[in-house]
Amino acid sequence: MTDLKMLNQDEVAELINVSRDQVAMLREVGIIRATKTGKCYIFSQQEIKSFQELYKGLDVSNKVKALESYKTVNGIN
Template identity: 35%
Template sequence: MNEINLKIKAYLNGTEIDLGDVKFDISQTIEPVDDLKLYTTSEIANLLGVGEDYINLLRNNHALVATQLGKRFMYSRKEIKNFQENFEGCELANREMIMDAVKNLHKKKSSTPGK
């Protein structure tokens, strides 16, 4: 059900003219709602199975990117996926390990052509 059907009519000198039906495939024109959803710190902590303090530690050390809306930090699905891809296999047990992993990621990105 990714289609919209429209009946097109025009009026010329007070006379209605039926111009026919038009179908639009909207599956390619509207982003899925899931990609637009932002998650709270609490929701991300639950998704990753960690505490909120740990999510704040990741954010404060630039391992996890958030958008601040008022006093709340919100996380996009894209940023969660980036975090998972960027730090897969890394040990992030404490602040120093997180900082080292972020530093290594930046080195890797700056030495990769086209990045």
């Protein structure tokens, strides 16, 4: 049942060892999908696991590199 627990942006940031702003950027680019609930975004644990698998070895350290990685993963030229 713990897989059903959704994570907020701060929890995701702590989990993947990045800043809250980095999580927001990954969400904006489309790398990590979220659900908006009022003013906040929540993330499924499965989404974080998918991010870890799909983007393993890629550079998502800034918006430009994250967009390049997103295109690579999704087969966009």
